[in-house]
Amino acid sequence: xxxxxxxxxxxxxxxxxxxxxxxxxxxxxxxxxxxxxxxxxxxxxxxxxxxxxxxxxxxxxxxxxxxxxxxxxxxxxxxxxxxxxxxxxxxxxxxxxxxxxxxxxxxxxxxxx
Amino acid sequence: xxxxxxxxxxxxxxxxxxxxxxxxxxxxxxxxxxxxxxxxxxxxxxxxxxxxxxxxxxxxxxxxxxxxxxxxxxxxxxxxxxxxxxxxxxxxxxxxxxxxxxxxxxxxxxxxxx
Numbered sequence: 001x002x003x004x005x006x007x008x009x010x011x012x013x014x015x016x017x018x019x020x021x022x023x024x025x026x027x028x029x030x031x032x033x034x035x036x037x038x039x040x041x042x043x044x045x046x047x048x049x050x051x052x053x054x055x056x057x058x059x060x061x062x063x064x065x066x067x068x069x070x071x072x073x074x075x076x077x078x079x080x081x082x083x084x085x086x087x088x089x090x091x092x093x094x095x096x097x098x099x100x101x102x103x104x105x106x107x108x109x110x111x112x113x
Numbered sequence: 114x115x116x117x118x119x120x121x122x123x124x125x126x127x128x129x130x131x132x133x134x135x136x137x138x139x140x141x142x143x144x145x146x147x148x149x150x151x152x153x154x155x156x157x158x159x160x161x162x163x164x165x166x167x168x169x170x171x172x173x174x175x176x177x178x179x180x181x182x183x184x185x186x187x188x189x190x191x192x193x194x195x196x197x198x199x200x201x202x203x204x205x206x207x208x209x210x211x212x213x214x215x216x217x218x219x220x221x222x223x224x225x226x227x
Contacts, residue, residue, distance in 0.1 A: 033215055042115065042203060042218035043156070087156065101146065101205075101216055102171075105155035 004104035020073045022088030031091040083111045119219035131192040138206030145187040150201040
């Protein structure tokens with residue numbers, strides 16, 4: 001099975017940088033995803049890591065260390081619209097042609113003016 | 114727009130009733146996932162189908178069932194509904210093959226059991 005841990009809440013100021021951590025224990029690993037979810041809306045894909053290292057995508061970057069079972073999402077130049085829940089998700093072992101995606105409980109980020 | 118369509122958007126029903134939620138995946142996606150999201154919980158994986166066959170089961174109650182049809186749309190059936198079943202139900206789809214294939218989510222069905 002898989003166990004994913006993220007902080008429940010974080011607060012940051014507009015224009016600042018925030019790092020949201022995610023740790024996981026899994027019986028099989030085939031990638032880690034970060035999703036953003038505004039209240040009552042569908043999660044939207046932000047980033048994907050399968051190899052160790054940093055993936056950068058505009059104001060968002062995601063880092064993975066497979067040996068440590070650790071990832072973080074870095075958000076730069078925070079904007080008010082970044083206030084949302086950030087979900088860490090781990091893709092499990094290969095099973096046929098499908099892989100299960102297991103989500104953490106999410107980190108609710110509040111950006112203050 | 115993710116390309117994943119869920120109907121209905123909102124559903125209000127009474128305890129003990131049965132409802133069916135529908136999901137049309139993105140064109141070409143063979144995998145469909147169902148998730149439940151309650152107010153105080155994260156996304157809970159319920160069940161996954163691939164090309165019509167059940168592939169993985171998560172925390173799905175026996176009162177719940179799902180299927181994927183030949184045209185790849187999927188339905189989630191919830192029966193003997195309880196107040197605690199009130200939640201957002203999301204469907205997601207993904208392509209098979211490749212490593213960096215993210216799941217695309219529909220807008221969800223908000224179920225309220227009264």
